Amino acid sequence: MAKRIDVADLDIYYGSFKAVENVTLAVEPRSVTAFIGPSGCGKSSVLRTLNRLHEVIPGAYITGKVLLDGEDIYSADVDPVNVRRTIGMVFQRPNPFPTMTIRENVTAGLTLDGARRSKAELEQVVEKSLRGANLWDEVKDRLDRPGAGLSGGQQQRLCIARAIAVEPQVLLMDEPCSALDPISTLAIEDLIEQLKLNFTIVIVTHNMQQAARVSETTAFFNLPAIGQPGRLVEIAPTEQIFSNPGEQATEDYISGRFG
């Protein structure tokens, strides 16, 4: 079910501005890979190239290769819609669809992709996804209430349920806890622990303790100087990054001596 991702010689552009250059990394299946680094270093941009969401921004494009189990997701005959169905994403701010109920939010990816499904099948998906997101017990009695009525942490778990309902192979998370309180953050981190049994997870975080807690592998991105493109400084097992980093810049950043 889970797949590996290989990125080779990736350059990311916004129009004529080169935001990230020369990224090469591998994401192992059924593991959590964390992207850390200062703001503006391009870690979110790299994340967004992994499911071709980057190109949604007018003028944005990439060069280089992104391989999903050896298959180039940027080759000309690949449909970005199919890529995004295989690689799901959770965003920084919880954003359930405001016009939909909790149930409709979970099934949105299924009901809007065109294929017809029976009601019973959808019911199963709703329960399975909400259980998968540790939200079922809290919302099972109010599935027909608006998704926007939940608390922030619940909304974010609803967004995770929505993302895993389409059964992706990979789950991308762009700072999923930065808008949440510590208790909701703990709930999401517990959830990540469970999800990595089935999914390949890539998480962008500003919180280094979080990276240390949840990830097996950590990639450190940095900006060499203002106006220059961001770079991948190093990628290594999380333990090694936090105890014995290979680069001085990494050590400066994780020990707070940065800048």
Add this chain to the structure above:
Amino acid sequence: MATVGSGKFERSTSLLQDALAGRRLPRWGVGAVGLTSLLAAYLLNVLTVVDGVAGTFLVAVLLFVIGQTGWSFTVEGRRHAVDRLATTTVYAAFLIAVTPLVAVLGTVLVKGFPVFSAQFFTTSMRNVSPRSEGGGLYHALIGTLEQVGLAALIGVPIGVLAAVYLVEYAPEAKSRRLSSAISFFVDVMTGVPSVVIGLFIYTAFILTLGLPRSGFAASLALAILMLPVIVRTTEEMLRLVPRDLRESSLALGIPRWKTILKVVLPTALGGIITGAMLSIARVAGETAPLLLTTFLSQSINSNPFKGPQAALPTFIWDQFTSGTDASRARAWGGALTLIVLIMILYAGAKVIARLTGAKKS
């Protein structure tokens, strides 16, 4: 020592109290100043050159402002005086803004309501002389409903789709020429007088293409008039939909067009409906384009594609220019009907928006 100390302490307490509480005008102060001003204005009316209701009232307001601010300045100090002056100004501005609205509604209600009867809504003006009472606006009501309905059917989809193009597709088009052309012409169209639009339909469709004068020709003109309002409001509403929402829909593997149709448009629906209703309300009262495209009719014609058709604005104009007491009364009745019609449409649209739009917990 002790007595001196406590004396100082007492004085500072009273000073502190003074500083915090300050001295205020009595509660009845505002009312008293108001009454005195009215009374003084009335005296001036009787004794001096101040004349008329409006003039007297204006003098009363001026006296009130001067009296209250002056009294407050001497008792409460500068800050409170300015506060009272500003408060009075804000209330006055609000009253000035609301007065014409209430006056129009009140006048139309008082003059229009007596004409209302079952007959007024079920008969036409066919074979009713302007001098005689009776007759009705059934023909005009049908005409307005059909013309405005057709105009909305043509104008709303085109306007909404144009706005969808401008917001969702234009930013990534290779050339900005089309989108800037659309934006430019939408702006220009906002400023084109309705009579010019009517003239355009008259020359293009009736003279050049040889189509008959009809309610449909009128609805074409009304649709053109509606377009800029709909495009602009829909554009603004679509821009308010957070980028995150579009991206998370795309990230679920939902195709672009379905993202727009099922996520973006429903989220913006409340505002889009409000914009559409505003434009409908605006064109429902248009008279000039109707006179050029469908002209007048005194009889019932429920086919908008053939022959002249009446409408409420032209009915009001026709009845008013007839100049008899009976016809003027009918004109007021027509005006009240038009206002009520627009209110019903607006309330209906709000209900639809609430049922289908963003859900609140």
